[in-house]
């Protein structure tokens with residue numbers, strides 16, 4: 352069998368650096384997706400019809416088309432329209448953040464709707480404003496219900512992040528390709544970054560389990 | 571202190587309340603009784619606008635709650651409500667449940683709110699439970715915390731919607747005792763209840779609702795011993 356891991360040893364720091372590069376835009380994308388997703392979820396459950404339509408249309412479009420297409424449109428398409436050269440990082444954050452917001456808004460909407468209506472009524476009866484009611488009473492309870500689904504979304508995003516290699520962003524995946532091309536052997540480099548992806552996902556999984564356990568304290 | 575004029579409420583085509591007129595004085599304890607589905611909860615929930623009346627006016631202390639530009643959120647601070655199923659905040663401790671609204675709505679300092687909260691817990695007999703989460707409490711204890719939570723806002727009026735119906739029989743008394751105490755302290759109370767004992771003993775006035783209409787009203791003694799209307803007689807014959 353033609354396997355020789357010693358050859359990738361000089362490239363290991365280069366590949367490990369990719370973890371940070373990947374994490375950087377994954378974390379920003381998760382934040383963008385989470386904040387925007389929460390806003391859209393509030394639109395969906397709100398009383399203002401036009402906002403509801405906007406949120407529903409948004410979700411439908413971003414869930415109904417391939418993520419890689421969205422990335423291509425942002426990176427290659429937008430500069431053609433606006434004459435502004437968008438960086439790979441910004442494209443990646445936009446594509447993943449906007450895409451994730453669509454999924455997250457559905458998760459959060461379902462989570463909010465699953466909170467007992469009595470919680471809303473009890474806080475209304477105490478004179479608590481809509482804003483405080485959402486932030487202090489409803490969202491924390493919704494979050495507890497949806498944490499597993501949310502963690503799942505973050506894990507998917509982390510793995511799917513590999514497609515930014517297609518726009519030349521030097522993430523983990525792209526670095527494996529670079530090393531493979533340099534050495535004329537691909538298996539070892541891909542296997543190595545595969546391991547790194549797996550470790551990242553496992554870390555997220557463990558964090559998720561911890562959070563879940565902490566939130567369950569009151570059960 | 572509360573005046574209800576020509577109140578009506580429909581859900582779509584279903585007329586749940588019709589032409590309700592009611593005047594409740596400060597310190598009065600009024601029991602609302604009637605068969606299931608007669609509109610008792612809906613009437614109570616109209617008073618703090620958890621339900622929007624279809625017609626009619628509601629005044630609290632002379633201010634019209636149903637006015638188009640009335641500040642409902644503000645008005646609700648003065649109206650406490652206790653629900654059949656407690657609706658405590660499960661992610662807060664007992665004390666946090668009680669101090670949340672005073673801190674966030676009335677802008678009390680944390681120390682002040684906690685001191686007051688502990689006083690209230692003492693009053694409902696749960697001083698040792700302040701750090702427990704609601705899921706650790708029995709039904710009767712939960713309801714007493716819910717009462718303390720409402721009282722923490724220093725309301726001028728308390729609404730109770732069947733506060734003991736979800737409780738095991740042995741826990742009914744501890745909650746009724748707290749309510750009796752409250753009645754004797756001069757609180758204005760509007761109480762939907764199936765506890766005829768409470769209505770007889772504590773209420774200043776009983777209101778009988780049937781099919782969304784106010785059929786009969788009177789002092790408890792007269793109402794229970796010599797009800798005037800046939801419908802009230804029927805209802806009392808069934809439950810007593």
Ligand SMILES: Nc1ncnc2c1ncn2[C@@H]1O[C@H](COP(=O)(O)OP(=O)(O)OP(=O)(O)O)[C@@H](O)[C@H]1O
Pocket residue numbers: 581584586604605606607608609610611612613
């Ligand atoms: N949100 C709602 N939407 C539609 N119909 C409703 C709603 N709330 C109450 N109703 C209807 O209004 C009528 C009166 O209900 P309400 O809950 O006020 O009765 P109740 O006297 O409190 O009965 P119970 O003793 O069973 O609690 C019922 O026919 C009920 O189905």
Ligand SMILES: [Mg+2]
Pocket residue numbers: 610611612731732
């Ligand atoms: Mg009811």
